[in-house]
Amino acid sequence: MPTPLERDPGLPVPDPTVPFWQLPPHSLASVSSKKFQSSTDVVIIGSGMTGCSVAKGLLDGDSKIRITVLEARGLASGATSRNGGHIVSPSVGDFAELVECFGVKAAVDIAEFTLNNIEMTFDAVGEFPESSLAKYSKIRPTTKVLAYADQEAFNNAQKSLQLWNKHMPSKRKDHFKLVSSEEAKTELGLHNVVGAGIGPGAAVWPYRLWCGLWSLLLDRYHDRLAIETFTPVHAVADAPATEERLGRYVVKTSRGEVGASHVVYCTNGFTSHLLPTLRGKLFPFRGTMSAQDLGLSVPNHGADRSWSLLSTPHVDEKSGVRSASLYYLTQDPDTGYMMLGGEYEKPEDLVCSDDSKVNSRSAEEISKVLPRHFETPDPPQMKSLWSGIMGFSRDGIPMIGRLSAEVTGRREGGEWIAAGFNGYGTGYCYSCGLAIAQMLLGKDVSGWVPSALTITKERFQGSLSTGKFWDGLVGPSVDAEPRSKL
Known part of the structure; x- marks a missing residue:
């Protein structure tokens, strides 16, 4: 019998509660292409703030790359537009715990990363001075x-x-x-x-910020960016040898299959539905x-x-x-x-x-x-x-980077993740998404991305399996005084 942390989170339910932030719905809330494309360079699963940052980083960084964004429900309708509206770093209040868990250098690196994330989020808005995004959001x-x-x-x-x-x-x-x-x-x-x-x-008004940024990206990159809302992903598989011309992977959705050379998981609490090896390590x-x-x-x-x-x-x-x-x-x-x-x-x-x-x-x-x-x-x-x-x-910090065959069960090289923000998505997401974009484009990010956040084999088998950060949530009942912060 799996513990609550080990259960399959499934797909997002079709009838979620409606946040105040999402009223009225954005004009792109149900955006989709008239014709569902059978191939692309990169599939991004999830249209929240992380997926938006990945897409922006890729489109800005490569003038030819094609991207398809797949979203199970409406645009930016998950945790991105259900939060408290903060853009803050958790690192000041958590600094002693970060030092205890990961050491001084890692704690400093993580703190810098989150503080820079706030500045970078404002910078992203500032890139569109002709728009009303700052006032609107x-x-x-x-x-x-x-x-x-x-x-x-x-x-x-x-x-x-x-x-x-x-x-x-x-x-x-x-x-x-x-x-x-x-x-x-x-x-x-x-x-x-x-x-x-x-x-x-x-x-910030989070829904307006990220839907507004998606709108500006679609205007700027309309020939290379496709957003498919209400298109849940059911599975990712290696492409058959006969279909490799369409990409290394086949992403199976409710509207058909799309071939891609890269797949990026920006699905946060739902990630382990598509990557079962992460159950117990990443949970909703x-x-x-x-x-x-x-x-x-x-x-x-x-x-x-x-x-x-x-x-x-x-x-x-x-x-x-x-x-x-x-x-x-x-x-x-x-x-x-x-x-x-x-x-x-x-x-x-x-x-x-x-x-x-x-x-x-x-x-x-x-x-x-x-x-x-x-x-x-x-x-x-x-x-x-x-x-x-x-x-x-499980260890209380995000996981970002290229996924190994040990995690996916497929050929290595083209699957990526940015997830596990532990309630502080606005403190991490923009930087994490940009980091994934730069990694995917082959750029060196070691100078600004904390190594503690990367999903290495050692972390996968170590702190993500044995971490005690959320120990009080492991079982279905409370048997002892937990060490959880929540």
Whole structure:
């Protein structure tokens, strides 16, 4: 009997909950070609932010390459447009843990990678100054506030920040500071916290950003880019010798087969459906998000801030319910709506690939978060509630690179992956996608891509098989105090 981590996630369900972000649907939400092409140079599976970054990197880097993007549902309709709207690095708060798990050099490299990712995302938007993408997507710098609800979590943050300022390059030091509970109350309006961390961050309307970027890429590269939505991939196979002229691989879809020389998996939590050897190493995680109206003017809480609330995880022995250790929050600068997510659920209801349902306990709990930590004269009105499927790796960091025959069961050389962002897709995805594009084009990325993220044979057989980062999610019931951060 497989554990929840080892189950087949299947294909994305056809009837997902509808995020506030996706209303109204983008004009390309159901885009597809009139004629489904039987061959291409590169197939990208998944049309989210990672797939978009891969496509942009390839199209910008090779003037002849042809790309077909295959998406099981609507354009950018997965985790990319179901998240909290942050563009932040997880590395400051996680730095001590990264050092413990991977060493100082790897921790520094990963932190630099995520911070550069934020800058590169803004740069991608800036490449189209004639467009309205920046205004349309509401991408903006923010002050990132990470609040701590208990002393243990705050103590860990102090340790992490000390290590950060000790080991990071000088240009990254002293950009983040910790404040006391009293300062958090007077300066930030936060209640019932023991302290907070403050530093640079960013926020965005994620669906608009990535659909908008896809639209600009289609305009620029319409003769070399095809996007096929509502075209789920059922299997990838080696091409028969008689069909190798169409490519090294055959990608089998609901609309027919397409031959390709390269296949890139940008399917995050659903990846192990197509690559069964990754089950137990890469798994889905269902998150809960909401849009809430406090009926307050925007300046009261600050749309120029993005928030997270961290506490030490706790599991109720009787119910098995896991108290969330992380809530995340941004505010829409126009409507004032608070975009809030977080989990309060049994582990077996978190390790799940069905986003047609919402975690019921989590939905109830997130309605209480704003009154608990902000002055709210009236209860918030729930405007929208939805779920989304993230991809978590067993060792807690993304996996990127060329896949070996050990993983695919096929000839090596042309299958690639960028997945397992552990709830921080916006902190990793653009850089990971660009890294894959450059690798595929034969460029040396060793100068800026952390070696710890690559999916080597050693990592496949090592930390991805034995990692304890998400140890508390392995079994269907809680038998011991977990070490999970969620």
